[in-house]
Amino acid sequence: xxxxxxxxxxxxxxxxxxxxxxxxxxIQIPVPATGGYINVGDAMIFTGALLLGPIVGVAAGGVxxxxxxxxxxxxxxxxxxxxxxxxxxxxxxxxxxxxLVRDLLAWIVGSGVMVLGYFITEAYVMGLGPVSxxxxxxxxxxxxxxxxxxxxxxxxxxxxxxxxxITS
Numbered sequence: 001x002x003x004x005x006x007x008x009x010x011x012x013x014x015x016x017x018x019x020x021x022x023x024x025x026x027i028q029i030p031v032p033a034t035g036g037y038i039n040v041g042d043a044m045i046f047t048g049a050l051l052l053g054p055i056v057g058v059a060a061g062g063v064x065x066x067x068x069x070x071x072x073x074x075x076x077x078x079x080x081x082x083x084x085x086x087x088x089x090x091x092x093x094x095x096x097x098x099x100l101v102r103d104l105l106a107w108i109v110g111s112g113v114m115v116l117g118y119f120i121t122e123a124y125v126m127g128l129g130p131v132s133x134x135x136x137x138x139x140x141x142x143x144x145x146x147x148x149x150x151x152x153x154x155x156x157x158x159x160x161x162x163x164x165x166i167t168s
Contacts, residue, residue, distance in 0.1 A: 009052065014059070017060050019060070024040070024064070025071060025072065026039075033128075034135065036122070038142060045060050046151025047151040048092075049087075049110065050107070050152065050155035055092070061086075064084075065084035066084070075126075079125070082117075083114060083117035087113045087114040103156065107147075107151070110144075111148065114140060118140055119133045
């Protein structure tokens with residue numbers, strides 16, 4: 001990777017982190033049982049990760065989501081940095097930029113990381129217990145399904161129209 005493409009990638013990582021933060025803050029549905037919330041930020045996490053790979057995925061997912069949590073639900077910010085960062089990293093790592101099957105696999109595994117990550121964190125790390133943590137699982141599933149429904153087609157479309165220096 002040359003210096004120009006590195007600068008472009010870093011800039012895009014920052015742009016996607018901002019897009020994730022804004023889309024996460026735009027729509028928030030509180031979940032009283034856990035103190036968390038449901039949002040639509042995963043659409044931008046999956047778009048960035050599937051379009052630009054694991055580094056943008058980890059920046060968009062981890063940093064963008066943690067910024068949103070720091071603003072509105074600060075207790076979750078450190079956990080979100082790790083969980084959403086890993087969600088974006090794994091989705092970006094699995095995708096190959098060509099195959100719909102790989103995009104779907106990347107989305108499924110990344111989604112599993114997010115849903116399971118929050119369940120384990122809320123139930124056992126934060127000490128809320130499995131029953132309280134389970135209340136948030138359907139909302140998290142909605143979140144990642146929405147993320148895939150938007151992120152997969154959007155990233156596939158952008159791959160076709162953006163210059164190869166951005167997507168390669």
